């Protein structure tokens with residue numbers, strides 16, 4: 001009998017953006033077996049998709065509640081162990097809550113919930129039930145992101161003075177100027193997306209990355225968001241000033257109307273001795289800047305990289321690692337945790353990242369609403 005982890009999927013159907021990333025990631029280290037799913041709210045569509053990708057349809061359930069009820073009837077050695085929640089945002093909390101309460105481990109897409117209050121409730125439930133929870137801030141799985149984190153932790157750039165994270169996309173530009181077109185994306189609907197579009201969707205990636213890479217805690221923020229039109233309830237652009245628990249200061253810039261930009265996410269951390277810069281669209285290059293020295297470019301797979309970085313590198317140097325590999329590394333870390341093997345907590349973002357992320361989103365929206373004022377986290 002296979003010793004793969006029995007894996008269930010909620011959302012992520014053939015019509016989705018993110019489903020394929022999770023399926024490839026889960027298959028990357030031969031650790032998971034896709035065992036059951038509700039890929040789509042339409043059962044026929046779910047069944048059709050399961051047939052198309054060649055998985056048995058006997059555990060393709062008609063809806064989420066039926067799935068949980070039927071899985072709980074199975075003996076534990078047959079039951080799904082880990083579920084991935086890949087639905088639009090408004091379903092993350094009710095699904096993750098019921099799954100954790102029912103004893104399943106959860107991998108959840110970001111933003112973790114719709115509100116900070118829900119995030120705190122989910123954290124309480126996880127602690128009580130003692131299950132595992134991974135939040136897929138995908139970019140933390142890149143080898144050179146992990147390397148940047150470890151070099152900062154080892155003091156290689158000295159005390160941090162300045163942090164600058166930028167996450168620019170342009171995909172909302174063709175949509176935002178037409179109020180009818182705006183209705184075609186759930187991300188601009190507060191009922192499905194939450195109180196923020198730009199900060200909730202991509203600003204939160206940048207926020208989590210800043211805390212992940214630097215080990216600093218954001219203490220206070222001041223946000224200036226842009227909705228562009230009075231009849232658009234959701235921010236689609238914004239700049240957030242950051243103050244940390246140490247003297248460093250930072251800026252987080254996020255936009256979905258940065259015309260022509262694709263997925264231009266970059267992070268620069270400036271220390272007293274040196275600086276490090278990483279860019280998502282060229283994720284295999286980590287730039288080391290030192291005064292009076294030529295720019296150095298660090299790459300995956302070399303012995304000079306940390307154990308955490310090398311653990312996320314599958315092939316010798318020169319074989320680029322991409323977004324699928326980054327997500328694969330998060331699934332790999334979670335698989336180690338599920339199997340009770342040793343793992344580094346930096347291998348996958350946790351419930352705590354989700355709680356802090358939701359606090360950030362709500363506080364940024366509050367800071368803007370109240371007249372661009374400083375707010376504490």
Ligand SMILES: NC(=O)c1ccc[n+]([C@@H]2O[C@H](COP(=O)([O-])OP(=O)(O)OC[C@H]3O[C@@H](n4cnc5c(N)ncnc54)[C@H](O)[C@@H]3O)[C@@H](O)[C@H]2O)c1
Nearest residue numbers: 011012013016017018039040041086087089109110136138
């Ligand atoms: N980690 C990342 O970098 C990243 C990137 C993109 C999206 N996301 C997150 O992933 C989630 C999904 O985003 P997306 O772009 O794939 O959305 P999408 O709209 O493309 O796909 C959503 C999927 O959920 C399914 N679905 C909707 N209601 C459902 C229900 N009741 N039961 C089962 N399935 C249901 C839809 O049929 C579809 O397959 C969002 O929360 C988003 O923020 C994360």
